[in-house]
Structure formats: C-alpha cells, structure tokens
Amino acid sequence: MVQSLVTYSVEYQGRMVIVENVPARVDPETGERFYSPQTVEQLQAIVWSDRQPDRVEQTPVFRFAA
Template sequence: MNPINAMTPAEDSRDGFIERRVTYTLEMDGRFYLVENVPARIDVNTGEELFSPETVEQLH
C-alpha cells in the first residue's frame, strides 16, 4: 500500500498536503547521510516532499 494513501483520520489533506515524518537524504563532502524522522508536508497527488526553511537550516 502506498503510504501517502494510508492516511489516518487525524490527517487533513484539504489543501492537497499531509504532514508526515520522512527520511531526508543529505550529501556533504561526497558522503551521503540519512536523517530519519524529519517533518515534511507531502503532496498527496505527486508524493513530493516539502520541508520548511527552518527544518532545512537545521539539517545543514
């Protein structure tokens, strides 16, 4: 099952996005790092993950 389609009743997608925690991939100095449990807004139609500027700033 596609996790985007497996919404819980508490999730609200009226604006086409749902809030989820995802794994963020970060590349620094030629090495890849996976950061788990990062808050994101996910487009329910495309699956695109959007991160707040504050979240991205903390990750980098």
C-alpha cells in the same frame, strides 16, 4: 498536503547522509516534499556538523549502465 515524518538523504562531501524523522508536508499525489525554513536550517546544521551519527548503515551502490 499531508504532514508527515520522512527520511531525508543527501550526498555531502563524498558521503551519504541520512536524517530520519524529518517533518515535512508531502503531496500525496506526487510525493513531493516541502520543508519549513526552520527544518531546512536544522537539516543543514546536521549535515554540515562533525557530530557522531546515531548509527551507521551499510548500503549497496550500483552504477547505472546506459
């Protein structure tokens, strides 16, 4: 495991939320991320809050066609 700062993204209530500089342990072989319980609590507080973001990004969205 390698301690690193990662970007966490999640869809919440129909909007994409991105949180940068999140501490995580990352498996270098698989890229799987592991967060401490305290980090998860902070992520939830950020995602669930109504506070203004530090900045807003615009991103393209594609529909997957089978």
